[in-house]
Each structure stands twice: as C-alpha cells, then as structure tokens.
Amino acid sequence: MHIDINDEVNIDEVIEFATERHRGQLRSDGQEYITHPLRVSDIVSKYKPSQNANILRAGAILHDVLEDTYTSYRELQDRFGEVIASLVMEVTSSTFMPKLVGKQIYLAHKMQYMSSYALIIKLADRLDNISDLKGLKPEKIKKTFYDTIYMINYIENKRILTDAQSNLVEAIRAKLSDINKQYHFASGSLVSDSDLDQDEL
Numbered sequence: 001m002h003i004d005i006n007d008e009v010n011i012d013e014v015i016e017f018a019t020e021r022h023r024g025q026l027r028s029d030g031q032e033y034i035t036h037p038l039r040v041s042d043i044v045s046k047y048k049p050s051q052n053a054n055i056l057r058a059g060a061i062l063h064d065v066l067e068d069t070y071t072s073y074r075e076l077q078d079r080f081g082e083v084i085a086s087l088v089m090e091v092t093s094s095t096f097m098p099k100l101v102g103k104q105i106y107l108a109h110k111m112q113y114m115s116s117y118a119l120i121i122k123l124a125d126r127l128d129n130i131s132d133l134k135g136l137k138p139e140k141i142k143k144t145f146y147d148t149i150y151m152i153n154y155i156e157n158k159r160i161l162t163d164a165q166s167n168l169v170e171a172i173r174a175k176l177s178d179i180n181k182q183y184h185f186a187s188g189s190l191v192s193d194s195d196l197d198q199d200e201l
Contacts, residue, residue, distance in 0.1 A: 009054035011061075014080065018061045021069040028135030033068075036128060037061045043124035047171075048164040052117075059087035060121050066092040090118035091125070104147040108154035116162060119155075123168040126151070130175050138183070145185050148176060 018037055025033035041060040048056060058080060065071040066088055076085035091114070098106045111122055130148055133141050152169050155161070161169065180186055 009058050009080075009084070011054055011057055014058045014061050017079065018065060021065050021071055025068065027132065029132065030135065033064075036132070037063055039128045039132075040121065040124045043127055043168075044120055047124065047168050048120050055083055055087070056117055056120065058084045059091070059117065060124060062088045063091050063121055063125060087115075087118055087121065090114055091122050104150050107147070108151045111151060111155050112158045116165070119165055120168065123165060123172065127168060127172050127175065130172065130179065133179070141179070141183065142185055145176065145179055145183070148172065149186075 015034075015038070019034045022033040022037075027033055027036055037060060040063060041057045044056050044060045045053060050056060062076065062080070062084065066073060066076070073085055073089055076088055093103075093110075094106070100106075111119060114122060126148060130144060133144070136144070152172055156169060
C-alpha cells in the first residue's frame with residue numbers, strides 16, 4: 001500500500017507493524033520498547049498540529065524500526081509509501097559516522113540539515129528520551145544531559161526554527177533544567193558558547 005502526502009494513513013496498521021517489529025525489545029526501565037515511539041507520536045501531535053498529522057505520527061511511531069529492527073527501507077516504502085519511509089530514513093542514525101566523529105557532533109550536524117518534519121520527530125524523540133531516564137546509570141544520564149545541551153544549542157545557532165520546533169526546544173530546555181536540579185551537573189545557564197566549541201565535520 002503506497003501512501004502519498006495527501007492520502008489517509010492507517011495509524012492502527014502503523015502501530016501494529018511497529019509493535020511487531022519492536023517485540024521483545026525493552027527500554028532501560030523495563031517497559032516494552034513500543035511505549036517510546038508511541039509517546040514520541042503523542043509529543044509530535046501536541047507540538048505540531050498539521051493537515052499531515054498522521055504522516056508525522058506514522059514517522060514518529062516508526063522512527064526506530066530501520067535502526068533497531070530487521071526492517072528495510074524498501075519494506076517501509078512498499079508498505080507505507082515514499083513519504084513515510086523517507087521521514088524514517090532521515091531520523092535514522094548512520095552505523096559508522098557516530099563512531100568516527102562522536103555521536104554528539106554527528107547528531108547535531110544531522111539535525112541542522114533535516115527537513116522540517118524530520119526535525120520535529122527528532123526533537124520529540126529527544127524530549128521523550130530525557131523525560132525517561134529510569135534505569136540509566138548516572139554517567140549515562142550525564143552524557144545524555146550534555147549531549148542534549150550541545151545539540152539544541154547547535155541547531156538554534158545554525159538554522160531558523162519554526163514555532164513548533166522552537167516550542168519543542170523550550171520544552172527540552174525545561175526538562176534539562178529539571179534534570180540539573182536533581183543531579184547538579186551544571187552551574188549557571190545551560191546555554192554556553194563553549195558548548196558549541198567543536199570542530200565542524
């Protein structure tokens with residue numbers, strides 16, 4: 001079934017597909033993995049009301065299937081169409097570039113050049129990830145904290161954000177502030193020019 005940007009999306013079918021592909025995978029807190037992409041979909045719906053809302057929701061629900069399951073791009077394309085498959089591909093991380101340049105820099109640069117819809121999904125993904133830290137070791141929480149600061153500072157400096165993207169960034173900053181109050185990782189402002197003092201790719 002091919003879906004173009006103006007076609008209806010069967011969200012129940014998307015959820016069923018993602019649930020089957022993520023079956024057996026767990027989050028760090030022990031919950032079934034599918035709970036994460038479903039939350040990301042809810043965040044996307046909250047921050048980006050759109051006539052293409054179901055396209056965005058489908059991309060959010062499927063955002064990890066290429067990276068974390070045996071699903072192929074061609075399968076997504078054949079089943080859900082080029083638009084959704086391309087969105088999922090955009091938010092899927094390379095298997096080797098993060099090892100080459102570091103995940104923090106890789107993701108920040110990737111987010112700089114994403115399409116508007118893909119960036120909405122990626123920011124929603126980041127917001128959910130920093131809101132769900134149960135089961136993570138303190139050193140992992142700290143790395144996620146500083147990686148997130150770098151990413152949002154970088155994209156705010158490198159691209160013009162839409163209102164929806166800016167609102168998501170504000171929500172991410174608010175969550176970072178809550179994390180910092182609990183763990184005391186950083187003093188003062190969470191925005192620093194030193195956070196951007198990284199070599200370009």
